[in-house]
Amino acid sequence: MNHTFRSIEELVKSLDREKELLKEMFSKRKSLSFRYDYALAMTEYKEERIRFLIDYGVIRDTGDFLEMEDIYLKFFEDVLEVNEEINVSFVQEYLTQLNENIDYYLKETNEQRKYNYQREVKRCLKNIALTTVRNVMDLKRNMDNTYKNEPNYQIKKAKLVRLDEKRNNIALLIRKSEELLDHQQPTFFHVAMDVQMRNVVSDVKLQLNDSYHNLLEIQKQIIHYLNLIDYQNRIFEKVKKLKYLSEQFLLEENTNIRQLMSQKNPVWIEPQASYRIKLSIDTLRTSDEAFELIKKLANRQKNKFKGSRLLAEAIPEGYLNAQAQQIDTVNLQEVHNAFMASGNHLFYFVINYKYRKRVDLNERLVYFCQLASQYADELLFTDCYETSGEVEYPLIYAR
Amino acid sequence: MPDNPLSIMKYTEEIFNILSKGGFISSNSISTQMKRYYDAIEEGLSDYYDYYKGIGFYLESGDGYYYFSRREVKVDLERKLEAAQRWIDYLSFLKTFHSAFGPGFLFRAADIEIQISCDMELKEKASKLFSDKKKHDEVVSKLISELEKMGLVEKENELDGTYKVLTAFHYLEDLINSITIAEEVQDEIPE
Numbered sequence: 001m002n003h004t005f006r007s008i009e010e011l012v013k014s015l016d017r018e019k020e021l022l023k024e025m026f027s028k029r030k031s032l033s034f035r036y037d038y039a040l041a042m043t044e045y046k047e048e049r050i051r052f053l054i055d056y057g058v059i060r061d062t063g064d065f066l067e068m069e070d071i072y073l074k075f076f077e078d079v080l081e082v083n084e085e086i087n088v089s090f091v092q093e094y095l096t097q098l099n100e101n102i103d104y105y106l107k108e109t110n111e112q113r114k115y116n117y118q119r120e121v122k123r124c125l126k127n128i129a130l131t132t133v134r135n136v137m138d139l140k141r142n143m144d145n146t147y148k149n150e151p152n153y154q155i156k157k158a159k160l161v162r163l164d165e166k167r168n169n170i171a172l173l174i175r176k177s178e179e180l181l182d183h184q185q186p187t188f189f190h191v192a193m194d195v196q197m198r199n200v201v202s203d204v205k206l207q208l209n210d211s212y213h214n215l216l217e218i219q220k221q222i223i224h225y226l227n228l229i230d231y232q233n234r235i236f237e238k239v240k241k242l243k244y245l246s247e248q249f250l251l252e253e254n255t256n257i258r259q260l261m262s263q264k265n266p267v268w269i270e271p272q273a274s275y276r277i278k279l280s281i282d283t284l285r286t287s288d289e290a291f292e293l294i295k296k297l298a299n300r301q302k303n304k305f306k307g308s309r310l311l312a313e314a315i316p317e318g319y320l321n322a323q324a325q326q327i328d329t330v331n332l333q334e335v336h337n338a339f340m341a342s343g344n345h346l347f348y349f350v351i352n353y354k355y356r357k358r359v360d361l362n363e364r365l366v367y368f369c370q371l372a373s374q375y376a377d378e379l380l381f382t383d384c385y386e387t388s389g390e391v392e393y394p395l396i397y398a399r
Numbered sequence: 400m401p402d403n404p405l406s407i408m409k410y411t412e413e414i415f416n417i418l419s420k421g422g423f424i425s426s427n428s429i430s431t432q433m434k435r436y437y438d439a440i441e442e443g444l445s446d447y448y449d450y451y452k453g454i455g456f457y458l459e460s461g462d463g464y465y466y467f468s469r470r471e472v473k474v475d476l477e478r479k480l481e482a483a484q485r486w487i488d489y490l491s492f493l494k495t496f497h498s499a500f501g502p503g504f505l506f507r508a509a510d511i512e513i514q515i516s517c518d519m520e521l522k523e524k525a526s527k528l529f530s531d532k533k534k535h536d537e538v539v540s541k542l543i544s545e546l547e548k549m550g551l552v553e554k555e556n557e558l559d560g561t562y563k564v565l566t567a568f569h570y571l572e573d574l575i576n577s578i579t580i581a582e583e584v585q586d587e588i589p590e
Contacts, residue, residue, distance in 0.1 A: 151497060151498075153498040153499070228499075229499075232494075232498050232499050232501055233498065234576075235490075235494065235501075235572050235575060235576065236494045236498045238575050238576065238578075238580075239487060239490045239491045239494050239575055240491065240494075241580055241585075241588045242487050242491075242575065242578060242580070243487055243488065243491040244588050244589070245580070245584070245588070246484055246487055246488075250584070251484065251487075252480065254580060254581045254584045255578050255579060255580050255581065256578060256579050257480065257483060257578050258476065258480065260577060260578060261476060261479040261480055261483055262476050262479070264468065264479070265468050265469040265470065265471070265472055265473065265474070266421075266459070266466060266467070266468040267418065267419060267420075267421045267456070267466065267467040267468060267469065268421030268422070268423075268466065268549060269421070269474055269478070269479050269482045270421060270473050270474050271474075272420065272421070
């Protein structure tokens with residue numbers, strides 16, 4: 001680093017010019033691999049701009065990579081309240097400073113300088129409170145993050161234990177600060193206690209007290225988390241062992257699983273039971289709802305056979321060609337109708353009827369018999385018989 | 400308050416339908432229905448217990464969950480041992496995926512799939528989990544559906560497919576805990 005910024009204005013201006021690059025670098029601060037080429041792209045490919053930042057100690061060059069200088073990194077983290085390091089030493093330093101300034105105040109005789117020391121004391125007090133509150137907040141956030149996001153349980157546990165130590169240190173400093181305010185410097189707080197100082201002191205006390213309460217809560221949470229991790233870990237180890245035994249087919253032999261499972265009859269282990277419950281016939285008979293359902297079912301049943309029916313093959317053309325056969329037959333119905341309209345007895349009528357074709361005697365006799373049997377209901381059978389040639393026949397009239 | 404417990408027990412049918420199918424009811428369930436059932440049981444545990452006892456189901460309670468068990472033996476021991484071993488396999492897989500896999504844990508199927516593809520141990524376990532499923536996504540979805548069916552996990556976010564592990568998961572952990580390994584083999588098991 002060859003140069004330093006000469007004024008705040010120059011610093012802010014320089015930072016503003018490279019805000020894109022700095023923003024990107026800050027968001028990638030965890031990955032530790034910000035390539036030089038990438039940075040070039042963010043500064044419109046002007047190497048001198050990157051060189052300028054390096055010269056002024058904002059970033060540093062580590063071969064192919066660029067890193068933000070710690071002092072700026074720390075500054076951004078602090079201001080943006082994203083720092084992960086909880087630095088207890090600051091408070092310790094402020095305490096020392098506070099004691100020193102009080103000491104100077106008490107020894108100083110010049111009013112103006114005395115006043116300056118008093119102001120310094122107030123600043124220290126405020127800083128102690130502010131840093132403590134900030135530390136507590138950081139601690140809480142880090143604790144939750146560690147528990148939720150750290151996948152490796154050993155690291156997780158170690159980190160939480162470390163956070164617990166931090167918590168202890170913060171608590172210690174709070175107690176020290178309170179002690180200092182209450183007991184160690186009675187002369188100073190008696191002499192220098194103006195209205196402003198009283199406000200500052202009471203504010204600081206309040207903030208410290210709040211922080212302390214928060215710490216108690218955090219302690220409980222850390223213990224809870226550690227217990228949970230232990231519990232999960234125990235289960236994990238146990239499962240690993242059981243799995244190992246099971247893979248070696250030693251599980252039943254070397255554990256009490258047989259006995260344990262024989263005592264337990266949880267329902268989840270049973271095969272899925274399905275309860276077959278019969279329909280209530282009464283309900284089916286009486287309820288409208290059931291009636292609707294039955295209708296629906298009946299409909300579905302009807303539809304089921306549609307489409308799935310077997311279809312015969314198409315009739316071959318040949319069969320459809322005209323192969324009309326003419327068969328000459330006598331329409332008995334017609335004969336019967338004519339007979340019913342006549343006044344003669346059936347035998348006479350049948351023998352003498354004018355058929356459309358030639359009909360011999362034997363056929364006429366067949367028709368006589370057919371008519372007599374087919375239309376028996378409409379005929380009146382008499383007991384009188386007559387003969388004609390070799391044929392004996394009854395006299396049958398229309399009713 | 401009415402004297403007849405049946406008038407207080409509002410959800411006997413709903414609760415029966417879940418528990419009699421081998422399901423669990425968890426206190427940290429996302430479904431408001433389930434939570435209501437849980438609270439109902441918690442409030443009238445002895446009434447519900449007596450009620451279901453009458454039909455042969457024993458309402459058992461654990462750390463944030465309820466389930467049914469029986470007194471009479473319905474399943475032969477071999478089948479029970481098989482089921483227990485199956486869950487040891489599942490648990491071993493899930494705990495290898497994340498040691499904190501337990502009640503309250505949130506995960507997505509994709510998280511497990513990614514982990515399988517970059518963790519040799521998990522990959523090996525995944526391949527042995529189901530005899531008929533070998534593809535990673537199939538293994539994971541079958542495992543999740545088994546967990547879901549039992550009421551051990553619930554989908555918390557439909558959009559990104561986040562699942563939440565329910566308190567009923569304690570049941571499996573308790574089961575594992577209650578198995579004791581013989582002293583003499585403790586040392587023979589590699590860490």
